[in-house]
Amino acid sequence: MLERIEHRACFGGWQDVYEHASRALGCTMRFGVYLPPQAAAPGARMPVLYWLSGLTCTEQNFITKAGAQRYAAEHGVVVVAPDTSPRGEHVPDADGYDLGKGAGFYLNATQAPWATHYRMHDYVVEELPTLVEAQFPVDDRRAISGHSMGGHGALVLALRNPGRYRSVSAFAPIVAPSQVPWGEKAFTAYLGEDRAAWREWDACALLAGASERLPLLVDQGEGDEFLDTQLRPDLLRAACAEAGHPLTLRLQPGYDHSYYFMASFIGDHLAHHARALQA
Amino acid sequence: MLERIEHRACFGGWQDVYEHASRALGCTMRFGVYLPPQAAAPGARMPVLYWLSGLTCTEQNFITKAGAQRYAAEHGVVVVAPDTSPRGEHVPDADGYDLGKGAGFYLNATQAPWATHYRMHDYVVEELPTLVEAQFPVDDRRAISGHSMGGHGALVLALRNPGRYRSVSAFAPIVAPSQVPWGEKAFTAYLGEDRAAWREWDACALLAGASERLPLLVDQGEGDEFLDTQLRPDLLRAACAEAGHPLTLRLQPGYDHSYYFMASFIGDHLAHHARALQA
Numbered sequence: 021m022l023e024r025i026e027h028r029a030c031f032g033g034w035q036d037v038y039e040h041a042s043r044a045l046g047c048t049m050r051f052g053v054y055l056p057p058q059a060a061a062p063g064a065r066m067p068v069l070y071w072l073s074g075l076t077c078t079e080q081n082f083i084t085k086a087g088a089q090r091y092a093a094e095h096g097v098v099v100v101a102p103d104t105s106p107r108g109e110h111v112p113d114a115d116g117y118d119l120g121k122g123a124g125f126y127l128n129a130t131q132a133p134w135a136t137h138y139r140m141h142d143y144v145v146e147e148l149p150t151l152v153e154a155q156f157p158v159d160d161r162r163a164i165s166g167h168s169m170g171g172h173g174a175l176v177l178a179l180r181n182p183g184r185y186r187s188v189s190a191f192a193p194i195v196a197p198s199q200v201p202w203g204e205k206a207f208t209a210y211l212g213e214d215r216a217a218w219r220e221w222d223a224c225a226l227l228a229g230a231s232e233r234l235p236l237l238v239d240q241g242e243g244d245e246f247l248d249t250q251l252r253p254d255l256l257r258a259a260c261a262e263a264g265h266p267l268t269l270r271l272q273p274g275y276d277h278s279y280y281f282m283a284s285f286i287g288d289h290l291a292h293h294a295r296a297l298q299a
Numbered sequence: 300m301l302e303r304i305e306h307r308a309c310f311g312g313w314q315d316v317y318e319h320a321s322r323a324l325g326c327t328m329r330f331g332v333y334l335p336p337q338a339a340a341p342g343a344r345m346p347v348l349y350w351l352s353g354l355t356c357t358e359q360n361f362i363t364k365a366g367a368q369r370y371a372a373e374h375g376v377v378v379v380a381p382d383t384s385p386r387g388e389h390v391p392d393a394d395g396y397d398l399g400k401g402a403g404f405y406l407n408a409t410q411a412p413w414a415t416h417y418r419m420h421d422y423v424v425e426e427l428p429t430l431v432e433a434q435f436p437v438d439d440r441r442a443i444s445g446h447s448m449g450g451h452g453a454l455v456l457a458l459r460n461p462g463r464y465r466s467v468s469a470f471a472p473i474v475a476p477s478q479v480p481w482g483e484k485a486f487t488a489y490l491g492e493d494r495a496a497w498r499e500w501d502a503c504a505l506l507a508g509a510s511e512r513l514p515l516l517v518d519q520g521e522g523d524e525f526l527d528t529q530l531r532p533d534l535l536r537a538a539c540a541e542a543g544h545p546l547t548l549r550l551q552p553g554y555d556h557s558y559y560f561m562a563s564f565i566g567d568h569l570a571h572h573a574r575a576l577q578a
Contacts, residue, residue, distance in 0.1 A: 029522060029553035031563045087366035087562065243308060274308035283366060284310045 022155055025050070031093040032057035035083055040151065044143040045106040046136060051148065052083040052101035053156065056093040065159040067186075067297035068152060069290070070144065071101040072166030072173040075202070076122045079103045082167075085279040091290035097297060098158050102148055104169070106137040118202050119209055125197070126173030127221045129210035138210060145177055145184065163187040163293040167282055168246075172197055175223035175236065182232035187296035189237035189289045191282050192244055195256035196224040202250050224259040235266040237292050239285045241275030301434055304329070310372040311336035314362055319430065323422040324385040325415060330427065331362040331380035332435065335372040344438040346465075346576035347431060348569070349423065350380040351445030351452040354481070355401045358382045361446075364558040370566045374573035377437050381427055383448070385416040397481050398488055404476070405452030406500045408489035417489060424456055424463065442466040442572040446561055447525070451476055454502035454515065461511035466575035468516035468568045470561050471523055474535035475503040481529050503538040514545040516571050518564045520554030 026037035033056040042049040059066050069092070073082050082088070082101045092099045105111075105124030112133040114120035129138035153160060164185045166174040171193025178188035197203020198218045207218045219225040240253045247253075253269055260267035275281040305316035312335040321328045338345050348371070352361050361367070361380045371378045384390075384403030391412040393399035408417035432439060443464045445453040450472025457467035476482020477497045486497045498504040519532045526532075532548055539546035554560040 028555055028557055028559040029520070029551070029563070030559040035559050084364055084558065087369070089559075089562070090366070241308070272308075276307055278307055279363065280307040280309040280314050280368075283368070284308070 022151065030054065031089045033059060033089065033093050035089060037079060037083070042106070042143055042147060044139045044147040047106045047108040047111055049107065049143070050079045050103055052079045052099075053152070054083070054089050054092050054099040055156070056096050056098065058096040059098060059157050064157045066096060066098045066157060067161035067163065068098045068100055068149070068158050069163045069165060069293050069297075070148075071099055072126060072144065072164070072170030073101065073104050074166070074168030074170050075104070076117045077104050077170075078122070081279070085283065086286050087283045088286045088290060091287045095290055095294035097290060097294055098156065100148065100152055102144060105140065111137045114209070119206055123169065123206060125169060125206045125210065125221070126177060127210055130217070131210060131212045134210050140173070141177065141180075144173070145181055161186055161297045163297055165189040165191075165289055165293065166193070167191040168277065169194055169202070171238070172203075172223060176221055176226065178234055179223060179226040179230050180220070182230070185234065186299075187293045188234055189292055191239050191285070192241060192246070192251055192277055193223070193238060193256075194250055195259075196222060196252055198222045198225060199255065200250045200252060224255050227259045227263040227265050230263060230265060233266060235268065236260065237289065238267065238269045239289075240269065240271055241277065241281045242271050242273050243275055244277045244281075246277055301430065309333065310368045312338060312368070312372055314368060316358060316362075321385070321422055321426060323418045323426040326385045326387040326390055328386065328422070329358045329382055331358045331378075332431070333362070333368050333371050333378040334435070335375050335377065337375040338377060338436050343436045345375060345377045345436060346440035346442065347377045347379055347428070347437050348442045348444060348572050348576075349427075350378055351405060351423065351443070351449030352380065352383050353445070353447030353449050354383070355396045356383050356449075357401070360558070364562065365565050366562045367565045367569060370569035374569055376569060376573055376576060377435065379427065379431055381423060384419065390416045393488070398485055402448065402485060404448060404485045404489065404500070405456060406489055409496070410489060410491045413489050419452070420456065420459075423452070424460055440465055440576045442576055444468040444470075444568055444572065445472070446470040447530075447556065448473055448481070450517070451482075451502060455500055455505065457513055458502060458505040458509050459499070461509075464513065465578075466572045467513055468571055470518050470564070470568075471520060471525070471530055471556055472502070472517060472535075473529055474538075475501060475531055477501045477504060478534065479529045479531060503534050506538045506542040506544050509542060509544060512545060514547065515539065516568065517546065517548045518551055518560075518568070519548065520551050520556065520560045522553050523556045523560075525556055
């Protein structure tokens with residue numbers, strides 16, 4: 021059961037928000053869908069970019085602040101923006117912004133009390149696309165991108181699921197969660213103390229065994245307040261060099277971790293994904 | 300004393316927020332300034348677009364949601380976005396979102412307890428431009444625009460101050476506040492019961508005596524939930540026809556009162572203002 025709770029004209033198309041009962045997460049979830057003007061044509065089947073947001077976000081942040089709709093309308097791409105964790109009073113939470121609600125890290129948790137609801141990998145990779153492809157005028161051409169924790173999500177989901185996405189990009193991603201405080205805290209809680217299990221959810225660790233060579237496009241602000249402590253693009257560069265994996269890493273002077281940074285370059289990312297999706 | 304409290308790279312320029320002590324309003328105020336990349340050139344003197352926001356907004360809404368920076372960067376226009384009322388614990392307020400803080404209506408109040416602080420006309424027309432023109436790489440080429448209550452502000456400030464602005468536009472403006480509930484409530488409180496005094500702050504009433512023929516560009520969503528009760532573009536069309544005043548009124552099918560509407564057409568408004576500012 022899919023209920024439309026927002027419906028707003030935007031750049032000739034529609035920015036909608038839907039609510040549905042998620043089986044993977046065991047709760048009610050919301051997601052944004054931008055339908056570009058081309059989606060209204062009879063028989064249209066559009067490609068989809070999945071956008072994964074960062075810590076503290078809901079489905080609202082990206083759709084209200086990034087300005088992606090203009091470019092999605094230009095290129096004819098549907099953009100689906102899920103929430104960042106399971107939601108609801110019955111869902112476990114933690115103090116702080118970096119664990120629990122708003123901080124799902126796009127993995128399947130194995131530890132109590134998280135394992136029941138925190139299955140964002142399965143939600144984003146399987147349940148949500150199945151729903152979207154059944155209910156909207158789209159086909160199975162998929163791309164994925166995200167910011168910060170969501171950039172980690174985009175890289176990890178693409179690396180774990182070869183063949184599923186035609187392109188991947190990220191803004192200021194957490195590239196090596198096993199090696200930085202945000203990731204160490206979340207992975208300890210969601211996955212347990214055994215660091216061997218963390219490798220399956222760490223982009224830099226996954227690159228060594230990647231069977232697909234999907235080029236990575238990454239933008240990173242040099243003025244980002246989390247650059248050296250949490251993001252560490254140097255580790256991504258080293259891991260890609262080691263694995264022989266194609267990487268375009270753009271260090272953007274002056275830019276910080278905010279939506280002003282993303283808004284400035286989201287047009288480049290939409291163009292990148294549109295090329296791959298429409299090739 | 301001007302204090303910079305935000306400084307964020309955006310589309311090659313900087314989206315800043317400043318705080319200062321306002322003499323006109325008797326309180327501390329914040330405003331956003333977008334400095335496009337061209338402003339960094341030695342000796343640059345840029346034109347300025349003043350943006351007036353609607354009910355409940357602060358200086359943040361427009362700068363985070365409208366996506367205007369892209370177009371301001373393209374055209375080389377500085378965008379200044381003030382708050383919508385005086386602020387602070389010592390400033391009178393009222394219950395409800397449509398009177399008091401967040402609802403200054405860009406006028407000079409004459410009635411107690413409002414008259415001391417609620418002088419947004421003088422702040423926006425005089426104090427703020429004087430400050431901006433002294434502190435930033437701009438000259439006295441000014442344009443003005445706004446949304447809803449701020450669209451009312453843009454129209455009224457331009458009509459009351461011939462020669463001060465080179466261009467004016469509005470999104471979903473309150474064009475005849477004397478004749479609609481939002482305006483009647485605010486004007487009764489700020490200006491008193493005598494409706495004769497209201498005419499000086501009502502765009503449709505001011506058009507009859509306008510000495511300047513500055514063309515009005517107005518976008519209005521046909522799906523706007525306030526269209527028939529508060530906005531009444533029909534009254535603007537009639538008043539312009541009566542006065543022989545040039546008006547481009549664009550009714551946009553499906554669009555509502557939100558920032559999704561503004562984001563969709565702000566590029567057209569920036570282009571309109573840039574043409575006038577750079578002529």
